[in-house]
Amino acid sequence: MKVLLTGATGYIGSAVTDHLVAAGHQVVALTRNAAPRPGRGWHAQLAGDTADPASLAGVVTPDIEAVLHLAPPSGDVDTDTAVVEALAGPLRGTGRPFVYTSGVWVLGATGEAKGVTEDAPTHPVDLVGYRPTIEQRVLAEASHGVRAVVVRPGIVHGRGGGIPALLVDRARKQGVPEYYGKEDVRWAMVHVDDLAELFVAAAERAPAGTLWHGVAESAVPVRDLARAAGRAAGILAAPQVVTVAKAAETFGDLFADALALDQSVSGAAARAELGWRPTGPGAVADLVSGSYRPVEVFGAPEGAETDAEVAAIRRLVAEVEHAQQHELVDRFLSLFRRQDPVWTTGHGKRLSGFAEIAAFTQKVLPGATAYATAVYDVERVLFLQPGVAAVNVRQQPVASDGSRITDRPEGRPFYVLVKEDGAWRIGAAQNTLAVE
Numbered sequence: 001m002k003v004l005l006t007g008a009t010g011y012i013g014s015a016v017t018d019h020l021v022a023a024g025h026q027v028v029a030l031t032r033n034a035a036p037r038p039g040r041g042w043h044a045q046l047a048g049d050t051a052d053p054a055s056l057a058g059v060v061t062p063d064i065e066a067v068l069h070l071a072p073p074s075g076d077v078d079t080d081t082a083v084v085e086a087l088a089g090p091l092r093g094t095g096r097p098f099v100y101t102s103g104v105w106v107l108g109a110t111g112e113a114k115g116v117t118e119d120a121p122t123h124p125v126d127l128v129g130y131r132p133t134i135e136q137r138v139l140a141e142a143s144h145g146v147r148a149v150v151v152r153p154g155i156v157h158g159r160g161g162g163i164p165a166l167l168v169d170r171a172r173k174q175g176v177p178e179y180y181g182k183e184d185v186r187w188a189m190v191h192v193d194d195l196a197e198l199f200v201a202a203a204e205r206a207p208a209g210t211l212w213h214g215v216a217e218s219a220v221p222v223r224d225l226a227r228a229a230g231r232a233a234g235i236l237a238a239p240q241v242v243t244v245a246k247a248a249e250t251f252g253d254l255f256a257d258a259l260a261l262d263q264s265v266s267g268a269a270a271r272a273e274l275g276w277r278p279t280g281p282g283a284v285a286d287l288v289s290g291s292y293r294p295v296e297v298f299g300a301p302e303g304a305e306t307d308a309e310v311a312a313i314r315r316l317v318a319e320v321e322h323a324q325q326h327e328l329v330d331r332f333l334s335l336f337r338r339q340d341p342v343w344t345t346g347h348g349k350r351l352s353g354f355a356e357i358a359a360f361t362q363k364v365l366p367g368a369t370a371y372a373t374a375v376y377d378v379e380r381v382l383f384l385q386p387g388v389a390a391v392n393v394r395q396q397p398v399a400s401d402g403s404r405i406t407d408r409p410e411g412r413p414f415y416v417l418v419k420e421d422g423a424w425r426i427g428a429a430q431n432t433l434a435v436e
């Protein structure tokens with residue numbers, strides 16, 4: 001399809017462009033600024049401003065087979081209504097899709113309800129106050145022969161961007177991770193590439209007059225997101241709750257209110273009825289060891305294949321951390337290759353072969369985390385040859401609340417990993433205490 005996309009330069013729009021192109025569609029990007037932006041994968045570029053609906057007259061030409069409207073609201077209900085009319089009007093009677101982007105904030109705080117579905121009443125926070133009106137205006141186009149669809153994304157993460165990047169930035173600036181409102185507040189989350197796939201699915205096959213939640217994780221505790229954001233910022237400290245009034249000094253009243261929303265939102269309908277299959281990492285993992293934490297990579301060409309190998313290596317190291325933190329002996333041992341592995345501890349004890357590593361682990365791991373544990377961050381990956389990687393890890397001692405234990409030295413684990421039967425395993429490992 002030839003798809004007109006508003007918001008194509010934005011965080012979500014960039015991912016939607018990539019996924020539309022990968023699915024064989026052509027993207028016609030509507031941008032405020034007509035200056036050409038090569039390298040974005042667009043088929044064509046048109047100028048138009050969604051704050052000025054008159055500028056949109058004529059942009060939906062007869063060859064446009066779908067319109068995906070991702071540019072944000074203007075703040076004025078009449079302007080946004082006129083934008084919908086300008087973009088959806090030319091599609092009337094064609095059965096072609098018009099997909100409007102709303103957001104789960106229109107649901108307001110969801111209270112005790114778990115996994116609120118698309119048919120729940122809206123209680124929008126002021127920031128998105130009139131958006132349900134626009135949703136209804138869009139859906140009404142179904143009765144005029146437009147395949148009108150609304151997508152409500154959760155809070156979007158991935159590609160190192162979105163609101164989670166703001167949490168990382170705040171942790172870095174404040175020296176402590178923070179989150180807003182109440183201690184037990186939860187956010188509904190979605191990975192930007194999964195959301196982009198949902199937009200493609202909505203354009204390709206969502207029935208007229210339907211509304212979908214773009215949510216992969218219904219209710220993630222924001223405390224966990226904040227702790228993970230702190231880690232992404234290199235700040236190992238217990239997260240602090242900031243009151244809405246205090247947050248408003250930084251973000252303004254409306255955005256502070258929205259950040260404090262406690263929500264549990266279901267994305268099950270899109271999975272069941274559109275065949276949507278979110279595959280991206282969860283938001284916490286993405287912050288701790290994903291797109292918010294770049295790793296130095298050597299010995300392999302840049303590209304999706306190398307990214308996938310690095311992601312798999314990071315998952316292995318995350319498994320090392322998880323097994324250590326939860327004293328899971330068998331899980332830890334399952335991460336080694338069976339043939340002649342070697343492990344040298346931070347104190348220089350060399351364990352040669354699987355049996356020695358297993359006996360030592362069984363002796364020392366149970367009870368090891370009573371007073372302290374550690375976090376493990378991959379810092380550098382050197383691919384020595386396909387299926388063999390040398391990995392530098394930073395290990396920092398932490399207390400059970402995740403805060404750094406300052407009077408213990410860090411470790412500098414070095415792993416030689418090998419890929420066996422499609423999975424990375426530890427072949428040789430050496431830890432070294434980093435003494436100042």
Ligand SMILES: NC(=O)c1ccc[n+]([C@@H]2O[C@H](COP(=O)([O-])OP(=O)(O)OC[C@H]3O[C@@H](n4cnc5c(N)ncnc54)[C@H](OP(=O)(O)O)[C@@H]3O)[C@@H](O)[C@H]2O)c1
Pocket residue numbers: 006007008009010011012013030031032033048049050051052070071072073101102103104152153154155156157162163
């Ligand atoms: N990010 C989230 O977590 C999230 C969650 C739920 C819903 N949403 C909704 O998803 C949509 C996209 O969000 P995003 O995070 O991708 O935003 P974003 O990164 O800020 O991108 C906004 C895009 O809209 C374009 N735009 C802004 N004002 C425009 C105007 N007056 N005329 C034409 N284009 C204009 C921008 O183009 P320029 O290059 O000209 O600036 C940019 O391409 C929004 O409607 C947002 O409310 C986002």
